[in-house]
Amino acid sequence: MTVLLHVIFEDFIMGRRLQAIAAEGVKVQRATLREVAVMAGVHPATASRALNEQTVSLVNAETAARIKKIAAEMGYSPNPIARSLKTSRSATIGLVIPDLTNPLFPPIVRGVEDVLRSVGYSAWIVNTDNRPDVEKAAVDSFRQRNVEGFVFATAHLKHPLLDELAAASTPMVLVNRRSASADIPSVTSDDAAGVAMAMQHLVELGHTKIVHLAGPQDLSTGVNRRRAFMSNLEDLHLPSEKGRSVICEEWSEEAGAKAMRALLDSGPEFTAVLAGNDLLALGVYDALSERGLRCPHDVSVVGFNDMPFMDKVSPPMTSVRIPQYDIGAEAARLLLEVLNDPDRHPRSLLLPLTLSVRSSTGPVPES
């Protein structure tokens, strides 16, 4: 009886489409679950159960096998929109970054993407240019689309939006930077260790008078690197007056050049510069050559991040290398962990980094 009904249904309601689909390749349109069910002579609910890993055990093994076979033949794959509407899930996450044209971020994106893809997830990417309104709009839009979590590369130390999301226990992971409030899981490089390595390297070359160009102090990277610099100065018993660290308003070549000029004009004596990132270090190059100083002959320079092409600039730049790809990949893994087990205690990861030694650092000049 039910079989008869199915046949009737098939003939009258779905006949043409099903025939077309059966005539392999003529996929008029994507097959639906209902059509698979009709072909298999079962109710759509049964087909649904058979086709989902979680529920296939509820279905008679042979029936399930038959349904799967037919689904495969018909090239069926579930409509993620319909599924998402029903389940409020989406197998997607939101990835919020400041600016893709900053070479820091593409490797992170790749890391996130690759790990997510391996489990059938994907990421929505958005660039915010650090504009809170854009970020807010993007997050809203993502939530409407049922993203299951977020990866933020935009964290500021004070970051109301992140606090809000954390309060609502939205699954998320911060990359590259951390936020002061709430213990939001994060994946960052071990900046303090990186600074120590860089300074160790300079000290081994004989440098004792070192200065630091610090990045913006509303970002964890800016603060952490500066703090590490100051405490390493003391630990190494090097001169550590306050003026040895200059704060730059932004991570830009121009800001670096400006700070360097100020140091040359009225700062303490120094033979080496540790820059908060590579762009600042490039600014140092500019300021040095303006003043007729040579690197590393007169001043050694160390950058941070080891962006692409830092081995090609002149002189090739010694820089602290950050494992960008791994940061992205680990962030994705952490987020997936949280999604799989919402009660899991949030972990944060501190990834090791290495020093790329090149020729912008050399022995301390003889005075």
Next chain:
Amino acid sequence: MTVLLHVIFEDFIMGRRLQAIAAEGVKVQRATLREVAVMAGVHPATASRALNEQTVSLVNAETAARIKKIAAEMGYSPNPIARSLKTSRSATIGLVIPDLTNPLFPPIVRGVEDVLRSVGYSAWIVNTDNRPDVEKAAVDSFRQRNVEGFVFATAHLKHPLLDELAAASTPMVLVNRRSASADIPSVTSDDAAGVAMAMQHLVELGHTKIVHLAGPQDLSTGVNRRRAFMSNLEDLHLPSEKGRSVICEEWSEEAGAKAMRALLDSGPEFTAVLAGNDLLALGVYDALSERGLRCPHDVSVVGFNDMPFMDKVSPPMTSVRIPQYDIGAEAARLLLEVLNDPDRHPRSLLLPLTLSVRSSTGPVPES
């Protein structure tokens, strides 16, 4: 009567949620269209009409205003998933690129994203690493998610998948590269003009013996630049034996170095090199310095693309600058045009480029 019904409905079915929403800020969850309709005392269909630009004219002006006001108060915004399920649209497009870590692509992505955002659209980005299987899977996944069109930065001259999509008249635009088959709309830079500019520049410096490192010949960029080089040689009455253009298997520094070594070992005489892109040109730098040759003193070098930091390498590289951001932006505009009017005849755009003259090119050496 209908009002009474609404009240009853409100009280018994949706009471708690609506009260919570009314108590400003306590947004338990996003308001739905149905809830807005109840609050406004209208049918959901009416609310839907009032809230959509296309259909608001079908609704009494005052009623529409009231509905809009209430919707705003409730913080209503339509659920894109539900809308997409119903309409098969999504206000999204798929953006398919080979690899985001290639500095060529981020500006293109930004251009696409910015234009789309201005009209409420957004882009799904995927990296394919030039793997056809990944590309196919990504396109499938995009289609299931009802993307309304595609931007491809992965086009090969022979590209079955693109042909297939074109045959199904899928809205799409190619960027940066073109495909041989079908007249798929594209936005590219005017490579021939760029080559001409570069060669003109070299000729003005006195160079007559020029060679070319061509990129892969399965890509339109590789072919077009090479063709332009050959025909410019003839137009300028310069030596144009076949060996003056060497084909590299890939756009990489190593491939460039290899080709350059071959030219130095057994190629024709030359005083200038036009590289198919900047990476190849960097390879030229490497090969030259291996042989103790100086640039531009012994050999002038011109790159293509003017990637970030090409002004920082040593020597700063003269390169043909491509308007990446604009390419992305124009591609998005073209795609939106097609989406708004599917019958529109597909246009292709050829964007002008400029030459960034730096110190890797200089006067021809005195022999």
Next chain:
DNA sequence: TTGAAAGCGCTAACAG
């Protein structure tokens, strides 16, 4: 183990 029924939130005929 399977089917029936309901509904996620929205829009689009069709009536009235």
Next chain:
DNA sequence: CTGTTAGCGCTTTCAA
């Protein structure tokens, strides 16, 4: 101008 009805394609109680 507005309400009724139906359904996009799927999952998930509940009942049998």
